[in-house]
Amino acid sequence: MKPQIIKTDGGEELVVLTRRAYDALLARAGDEDAEDRATARLAEDHLADEAEGRTATVPHWFVKLVAEHDSPVTAARKHKGLTQAGLCAVLGISQGHLSDIERGRRSLTDEQRRQIASATGVEAAWLVD
Structure with a gap:
């Protein structure tokens, strides 16, 4: 944001x-x-x-990372030890685009959410701000 x-x-x-x-x-x-x-x-x-029937329980360790980094995408990236450049290569987007996502200036597409989850080992449902 x-x-x-x-x-x-x-x-x-x-x-x-x-x-x-x-x-x-x-x-x-x-x-x-x-x-x-x-x-x-x-x-x-x-x-x-x-x-509402949604049960996406987020583990404490991930909540702590989100609190530290203000962004679930940044938290997932840091959890996996990826740089922005490394995650950009997975997503096929520019570093500026990823920076905008991490800062809340752009929203993730569903496909990007799935790709990030796959690359970082977190649940896609956790990547909602």
Whole structure:
């Protein structure tokens, strides 16, 4: 996700983030309340998935990687030890394109999701932001 930057009349730059991104930033800085909010959000998402018949349980180790890297694609790539260039070769896309996907500027196609899952050993369902 790309943050929005707003410049005040006085020239100061303000950064607008989603609550999820803000909590992830605070959690990485050691804020336990932010970690609790992120955990609660994951639990709510999981319960909603179960209520709708979707049961894509994501293991704790992957959730931690996503929290560290802000992107499930980056987390999967790092898990496998791939560079961006290495994953680009698998996907047949440019490094700039992959960077845009990892930063939330572009969405994955279903085919790219399957290719990344196959190349990294994670479940395709985990690669949804």
